[in-house]
Amino acid sequence: MDKNKKRILTGIQSTGTPHLGNILGAIIPAINMSQKKNYESYLFIADLHSITQIKNPDILKKNTYSTAAAWLAFGLDYTSSVFYRQSDVPQVTELAWYLSCYFPYSRLALAHSFKDKQDRLKDVNSGLFNYPMLMAADILLYDANLVPVGKDQLQHLEMTRNVANRFHNVNGETFIIPEAELNSENMSIPGIDGQKMSKSKNNLIDIFLDEKKLKKQIQAIKTDSTSIEQPKDWKNCNLFNLYKLIASNDQIKNLKANYERGGFGYGHAKQEFFELILEKFSKERSEFDHYLNNLDVLDDILKKGANKASETAEMVLARVRKKLGYN
Ligand code: ADP
Ligand code: TRP
16 A cells, blocks of 8 residues: 555445445545545455345345445546455455454444444344444555545444454454544435435435436425415525535525525425436436446456455465454
8 A cells, every 4th residue: 555645445235326425425425536646545345244134135236236326426536446246255255253352242232223233123133233344444455544435434443443443452453443534514314204314214316317206306395384475594494405515606696596496396496406417417426327328348347446456355364364463
């Protein structure tokens, strides 16, 4: 690794097509970071994490492709970063096993994300429970310095640092201790119901949908019952908040004025939001379609990324195996 560069690493689960929250909260910030001179980036699709929830191989595959296509559509430069599918570098599961033998069961049981999933999901498997150890392995296997994530992932990052330190206490310095890079700007993008947008909550906006389906999704954004004629409270309007995330200052000013004037209904505002998405993401929408129509191109890009990632993985694992007496 170039000593003057910091290595950033982040992953996104392939549990569906990335939605507006994933794009603004994770994909765009990570791509921006990867373009900085002093950074080297590892970006991957966490398809091994996805199997905790998705058991249908065709759906899993399809989601992995659409996740990859979304990253590329938003301008990820796969030649200067290492862009790969987690399952293409299976060494990560070996490291996850070692790490899980260095981390107390009782600490895993305290993970917010596990507790939340335990309450919501039907299939509460032990992969879900051990999820943070696979995530720690994702990070430690590649000597990452910085991990850009949303707030919800901070506890997983703490566990990663903690398990690395526990390992060090027994075996001596082995891993780079990573730091979380919290993206504060768009910390929690609301979904169409006003709660945090999430694939598992059925409240998302998928900007890659065809126009008809996208329109339907936008029409489903929850608004209050103020009539068309009355002025509207933009400060407490979820639709306005969503619009604001992607609109220019002039467009925001304009919509604000329309809300305050009255005679402008939520239907009109939804139409404006719909048109704004089409206009703002027109290039990304067509690139996304292009990749999904050329899966061989996607496979080739991901394979090349996996080859690069494997080199680092083998080097770090050799270090770990030696410490553990497996070499
Ligand atoms: P989901 O909750 O939809 O399943 P993931 O857990 O796969 O999303 O999250 C992938 C990345 O996107 C993470 O870095 C996460 O913090 C970020 N993210 C997810 N939902 C949002 C949101 N509503 N607002 C901002 N960032 C989000
Ligand atoms: N758990 C992360 C999420 O749901 C995805 C992820 C898996 C990840 N491995 C990672 C993020 C490693 C950062 C680093 O968002």
